[in-house]
Every structure is written in structure tokens, then in C-alpha cells.
Amino acid sequence: MKLINIWLLLLVVLLCGKKHLGDRLGKKAFGKASCPSCSHLTLKVEFSSTVVEYADPIVPCNETRWSQKWQSSRPLRRASLSLGSGFWHATGRHSSRRLLRAIPRQVAQTLQADVLWQMGYTGANVRVAVFDTGLSEKHPHFKNVKERTNWTNERTLDDGLGHGTFVAGVIASMRECQGFAPDAELHIFRVFTNNQVSYTSWFLDAFNYAILKKIDVLNLSIGGPDFMDHPFVDKVWELTANNVIMVSAIGNDGPLYGTLNNPADQMDVIGVGGIDFEDNIARFSSRGMTTWELPGGYGRVKPDIVTYGAGVRGSGVKGGCRALSGTSVASPVVAGAVTLLVSTVQKRELVNPASVKQALIASARRLPGVNMFEQGHGKLDLLRAYQILSSYKPQASLSPSYIDLTECPYMWPYCSQPIYYGGMPTIVNVTILNGMGVTGRIVDKPEWRPYLPQNGDNIEVAFSYSSVLWPWSGYLAISISVTKKAASWEGIAQGHIMITVASPAETEAKNGAEHTSTVKLPIKVKIIPTPPRSKRVLWDQYHNLRYPPGYFPRDNLRMKNDPLDWNGDHVHTNFRDMYQHLRSMGYFVEVLGAPFTCFDATQYGTLLMVDSEEEYFPEEIAKLRRDVDNGLSLVIFSDWYNTSVMRKVKFYDENTRQWWMPDTGGANIPALNELLSVWNMGFSDGLYEGEFALANHDMYYASGCSIAKFPEDGVVITQTFKDQGLEVLKQETAVVENVPILGLYQIPTEGGGRIVLYGDSNCLDDSHRQKDCFWLLDALLQYTSYGVTPPSLSHSGNRQRPPSGAGLAPPERMEGNHLHRYSKVLEAHLGDPKPRPLPACPHLSWAKPQPLNETAPSNLWKHQKLLSIDLDKVVLPNFRSNRPQVRPLSPGESGAWDIPGGIMPGRYNQEVGQTIPVFAFLGAMVALAFFVVQISKAKSRPKRRRPRAKRPQLAQQPHPPRTPSV
């Protein structure tokens, strides 16, 4: 099995390699894996004669073997986003042929940048900064490198990796693989070493320099999960506030949800996702909502836009072209496009981070069948963005620009579950973009205007929003709930929200004047009668903790490459498949973002707690006990917790330059045991792993714990596993029989609920899941909701006597752990941390409705564009007819297609900048030779062949040559 995985990975890597290096047309059949410790591979791919070469420098090659080395010095938190990490997640499941057909193309021409070039816009007078691995001096592709600076501890300005060169090439290369803005002023900031190491402090100093240099556009093809790195996040805000347009890659951690990278996930930054040339979202592109707002709120929509990021051609380290994939590639495509766009604007004072982002998202083309947490506003459309920007008037706008909770799949997950009375309010996190000024505010309050003919009075809305919109942006969170009178009503309700944004008018003479802009946000929701209690499942989000800020280790210890639990543990991030499954089974899933004291247990059949790391308030423990006595059921999927293993998985974090010790295990078992102690239940600190079969289903237990004690009258299922704790600690293999992993228990009192314990959460979690156990969750929910004990479990041959827990010491919290630093429950105290006072439950104040007697437009989306823009007014010259087609490269064709003739203004095409010195030198030599001949008084005529051969080319100079000269 393991071998198969290795080969799948290798195959994916090699197939990807084909498309990367598709431009190498020599029919030599050799390929080489780039990591030095790997053996060099030779492979000829049968379906084409082109060379397969995988040139990416960051292929992990120690991955395929189960290694006991737990310390990791890998820079975890911020990495350049080339494809290496992206394809790492590729399991080979979808290594389809589509990928192979993706032939590298000229991305600037594909996006029709040549239309703007012909209008004379080439990025001139725009300062664009590339924060990356540097760029070598005198690279033949660049004509306007203004400055190169180094901020690393390596004494070089040159790019040893090729990442920085490629990124700079996509933005500003002038030949071969053309970039978008060849005339832009390039400022190269080297902030990554050749080993891909970088620190926040290097970035801080480099960013300060970028502000001083008044950079207009800054590309960051980098990212990491640490949005709690306040010095870095604050600095990015500061740059935006200083009018630097930040463009950043959203990350290569897809297709898993909850994988957005910082800084692309910030609302002031243009976060860019990747697609292939067939308009499919690239598999590697990170997606899902932002997780900053959890547990109480809901995440923002990101990425903002998507563009080509797979098999894009760009500059090689020493010249020439190569193709790369990754959101690292998509980001400079947008940065280059923005640079080109900025150079088209006559009134530069209109260009700011908000107005550019507004133009990009208003012009983006929506991709069919893809939700907004994958594609944002859609695919970059350079020419439409140009049209919008050229008639732009400062204003505020919203992202998303309307809320249609019925629209599938674009508004997934909202469209996946209708709302009903008594449910947790649905929260939509809208980003306000304010093109009028770096600061702004919402005037008065947002207004809620329900449409009476369309039952708008059946919903209530509440707002929370940024008190100050800074820098250029803010949030507006809208909580939507159903009124009591619609408790048994079914239908669609509509209305809209009006907000007015004001910014100081700094260009006007009058002091204290303000610009204002009013925006309308249509809302459409589907309401159903409240479902029965048994169908309603409550997901506990409040007790899930994650990285950042603390070290919360992965639930599957084999995944040492990705040691942090950072995807949010939300039903719309890494538990998305489970959510989809529960919805398809007819369950309604709601999310609890507050302590257990804040929900009405009579509404819900089952409280689902998966992989909880947080502690519990004493009041919560008491309340949950009462709730269960009164019929609430509890399903707990726990995970490992072993203090010896926790000490073993500590590692030295290169990024923070300190040792990182986990603050919990996969789950917080000591805390869970306190919660469960009233029922005489508890988990152990054992650590088990293995494959097994349960009720004819193949299962995999990945780093889970066992049940240490369970009531006599409960049902307990056991299995035989490997002791993974022993394996991790002592590298010894031992098999343990009869490990209790599943327990079912009915509270004996009248009307009491049921409790289910399972020792491993990996089979529900999308990250690194090998075999799902959704069938088991179904069976367990059947049990908790209806009291039907699944026969497959109750009559299982693996049923054993419940363990009494006698003679076993209960697992203790790790001494000296720092959980209280990140916990909402604990606070530091002399001695042991103590629980804080129980916080008040969140209270929403519903906006006073101002009913309207009007009807909503039938299509909400089309009505929501930027104001005062008439696209037809901005006429584009009709260059398309004579625009050479950008064709895919077919095998055997010469590489001359690199510069389709006549696209760029002549001077670039002829490479005048580089060839004039050569001509001049040749001319001088010819003249010198002539003099020598004259002086020696030779009778015969000097040879004229050479100069005559030169002449036609010189004579043609005013016209661009038809044939490209490479």
C-alpha cells in the first residue's frame, strides 16, 4: 500500500513536470528529480515525445518513509508559494489527463494585455516591488530594474532558486515569455534565502524601505498560516495605509478547506487563487473562509479573485523560459496586471488599494459551478478592469455584493441549509471596500429594509461592523434569523440593507468636509419550518483550538510534514465532507460558538464534539449534565493525548527561533475526562494505530486513544492495534489486543439522553483522512437521535465488557503547558491556571426594520456592480482582429512562438535596448577595418558583402520585423 502511494506521488510529480517544462523541445528523453539525495530518475512519458523534467527545487524526498525523527526545523509558518507544497497534498486520486493537457501559454497575451500595450500602456512610471528570492544582475529579460536590495543573512542579491526571477518575469519580462508591464520600475527585495528561510523581522525592515520608496504595487508570492503574527499583520496594514497595493498568493494547501494563507487572507490585500488554462480551480489553490473570526463569528470570503496559476511560463534564472505552477504564479499575474492597469490611469490620485481591488472584483468573470470560497469573485478580466478603472469614481462597495442564501453552488455553504426559527443565526461576513479614503466610518447605523411583498418581515437581522474602516476597508457582519411568527412557515424572504460610508474629504479646501457613498446590499433567504429535535445536530466550535497562536499538534502523528492543526476544525473548513454527508442524510447542522451555557438543549438531538482542545468552565460541566439528563445526546470523537509523546513532538521552529512544545495532544483528554466523570466515563492516554474492519467497513485508526473507563451497562467495542506511543517513543513495535475504542451508553433515567465515545477523530477530518467513517457517524446519530442501537455494533463480535478503569491512573495535564495563554477558559494563576469567570452569552440586538412595499429584482447579482460606471462608454480599440492567436505548443514546433510578431510596440520586440550596443560595436569595427584597408592603399575594393547584408535590417528599423528575433 505504501509503495503504491509512493508511486502515485511520483507519477503526479512527474506528470506535473511534463507541463512545467513543456517548452523544452529537444527530443532528448531525460528527466531529473531535483533533490540531491534522491536518485536521478529517467523517464520517458509514452504519450508524447517531449521531455519530462521536474525542476522544482522543493520536492520533499524524505516523505515516503516513516521516519522517527520528530524534530523539525522546517520553516513552518511562512513559505514561498511555488508548487512544491501544493502538489504535496496531491494524493494522486485526481491525477487526471486534464492536467496533462494544460499546455503552458503566454499568460499576458491570454489575458489580452497586448490590447493595452498597443494603446501605449506598458507599466511606465509604476513602481512595483517583488518580495522574493532575489534576481540576478543583468538578467536579459528586464529593462528597468531600478534597485535590488537584500534583507536576508546571505550575502547575495542573486536568485539561487528561480522563484524570484520567475515572479519578476511574469510581472515585467520584456522578451521570450513576456510579462505584463515591461516598462514598470522593478524594485527587487530579497527576503528569502536560497534555503527558503525567512523571518518576520526581515520583512518588517524591507517593508519599511518599500514605504519609503513609495512603492505602488507589491507582490508577495509568499504565505503562511500565522495570522496572529501581529507585527507582520500590522505592517501589512501599514503598507496598505501608505497606498501600497498589496497582492498576495492565497496558498497552495488546497483542495482542503480552511487553508487560506496570510497575508492574502487580510481584507486590505488582494488575495489571488489559481486556475488552470481550462478555467478549473487549480487543485492546489487554498480555499475556505478565513478562520480569524472563529469560534464566535464567521469567516470572510477569500480569495478575492483567481487567475492562471498552473503551467504558466515565466523567466528562468539565467534567461530562457520555464513553466511553473502554484498560487505563487497566480499572484504575480495579478500584480503584473495591476501594474499595467495603474499605468493606464491618468488621475493617479484615484488609484489606491481599495479602488484597484474594487475594479478587479467588479470586473472578474464568475466561473460556473464553483463556490465563492474557492473562486472569490471569479477570474481576472484585465480589459474589463481597465474599463472600470478608467471611469472610476471614489466610492464604497461590498464583497460579496449581495447575499442570496438560496443560490447554489456560488453561495455554498449558505445555500446548503435553509434557515428556521430557533436556529443559531446565520452570519455573513461582508468586507467593505472604501475607495474614498484610507479611513472612513459607517454613518449612523446600517438600515434593514425588508420587502413586505416578499415576506421580508419573516427575518430579523443584526449587525456588527468596524467602528473605523481602516486601511481602506472594514467588515460588516450580518446575523440573520427567522422571526417567531415564521416558525412553521416555508418560503423565500427578501429585503435589503443600506449602509452609508463617509471619509474625510482631504482634497477639499473646507476643513471637516466628508465624501459619502451609500451602498445597497440585497438579501434573499429560504425559510423552512423548524425541523424536529432529532434532526438537529449542534457542532461544538467553542472548544476547538488551533494554530495559530499555540502549537496544537495534528491529530494524525504520521503527518509529520504538517504538524499543526490549523484549518479551523469547523464544519465549513476541514470537516466539510462530514457536514455535506450529514446534510445529505437529512440532519441540520448548527454551530455553537459560545460556551455550553449559551444554547437551548431542548432544541437539539445531539451535541457533536470532535477533537476538542479547550478546557471547560465548571458551569458548562454542570449544565451539560442537566441537559443530558433531560434528553440531549452527546457524541464525542476524541483524539490522542500522551504527555511523553507531546514532549517528543516538540520541535525547533525556525520562524520564531524557539522550541515549540505542544499545549495539548490531538485532543484535550484530561479536560474531556472532567466533563465525562459524572457518567463514570473516561479516555486513556494510550496511543494506538491500525487498520481494522467494523460492520463490514474498512476503517483506519490514526493516532487515537482508547476508552479507559465506561459504565457497566454500556456497549463497548474493542479492536487490536499497534501501540503507536511505543513506536514514537522507543521505535518498538507492539500489538495490543482488545483496545476499547467505541462506547455507547443510554442514561438510565426517564427521558435521558445517550452518550457515545470514539477514540479517534481522523476519520471525520478532511485533512490527511485515509478512510472516512461517515457510516459510523450515521449509525451513532441513529442511536443518539432515535435510540436505535445499530445491530452491526451491538452484535459485533468485538463487543467486550466495558473497562472499569480500575488500576489505571487517569491521564494528567502536561506539567508546565501554556494552554492558558490561548484558552478562553483558563487564566494564568499562581500555581495552576484557574478558570476565568464565565463570560456572558453573545447577545444580538436586531436592527429595527424599515419595511418597504417594493419587489426585489429577480437577479441580485447582475444589479450589483460599481456605481456610475458605464462599460460601453470606454471603447477599446479593436485590435483583436489582427491580434495573433496564442496557440498551444504542439510537439515539434519551434520555440519561436515565444514572441508573436507585432504584439508589443516595436521597440520591445526588436530588443533594441540590448542589440544597439552590439550593432554599434560591429559598425565601429567595420569602419575601423575600412580605414585600415584605406591606409594600406590596397588597389582592390574593400569587401562589401558584410555591410550590404546588414543594410536591409537597418533600413527596416522603423517597422517591427515580422519574424521574431530571439
Added chain:
Amino acid sequence: MLNLAALLWRRLLRKRWVLALVFGLSLVYFLSSTFKQEERAVRDRNLLQVQDREQPIPWKVQFNLGNSSRPSNQCRNSVQGKHLITDELGYVCERKDLLANGCCDVTVPSTKQYCCDGCLANGCCEAYEHCVSCCLQPSKQLLLERFLSRAAAAFQNLFMAVEDHFELCLAKCRTSSQSVQHENTYRDPIAKYCYGESPPELFPE
């Protein structure tokens, strides 16, 4: 076409002065473009050079520009502020009190010059705008000159590009590599904007 070229060749290009001209121009262009490239290379390398301790860095900062040399009555200002803004004369005002010329409205009572509110004895302030304003005090010039003379190599890129007192204060007050511990936390999360020589006090964990 070919005949014309041949004619041109015979008539014109065989004259010595024409050839001399072509030769000369070509040589000049060749040499100048070659030199230009070398010049750039040198500038690149400068940024990496480790400066000798004895040799002071040739800062171009000029402190005593005064009001007279400022063009007209336009002001540069600190641009970024959420609530406050500081102009190059050292006035701090609320954003709504900023005039169209970029200067603070000095007639508003809340506008203050050389304001050190929220600044500690170590030269670190709670608000960026107050740091810049405080740093613009003429009496801080000595402190800044002393800082420049000892500036770490890491800051040379930044402070070599600074041209006057205002730019120096804008740059100096920003959070930088000196402001952090463990890379991802501030040494002092409150008073983090420093015009002085020392980094912020290490905040007890």
C-alpha cells in the same frame, strides 16, 4: 532598391569623415552603455558592503532645511493614520482637521506641535503619529544624529535613502526588526513606536 544602396555606398560611405563620424558615435555609445551598466552593478554591491566601524556612513540626511526651503505651503504628512496624522512641521491633528495642502489646521485647538503624548522615557510611544511629532522636535536632532552614527548595518538600506529630518522620523518611528521578540510578538505591544536609540522594553510574558 539595391542600386540605390550601391549608389549611397559609393557616394557617401566612402567619404572618410562619414566613416569617422559613424565610428566615433558608435564608440561613444558603446562605451557609455557599458559604463552605465557597471555603475549599476556598483550600486547594488554597496548595499551589501560591511561598513568599517571607523568610517562613518555618508548619510544624506539634512536637518536644518527649515521652513524657508519648503516649496510653497504644501506639507508632506504621515499619510497612514487611522485617527491622527502628523505633518512635516510636527503638528499632530485629527484626520478631519487636515487641510487640502496636506498640513494640519493649526487653528483647531486639538492640533498640537511636537506632541510627545504617550511617549516613554526610552523614546517609545503608543501612537505612531505622536512618535513622529515628538521626533521632529529640534532638540531631538542630536539624538537622531547619534543614532545614525551607530545605526546597525541592517538599517543602512533604509536610512541611507532618507533625505531629511521628516523622512528620518517617519522611518525611525515605524516598527522594525528591533520591535519584535520570537519574530511574531512585539517586545512591547503598547509602546512600540520608537524614535530613540534603544528598542522597546521587553514586555514581561
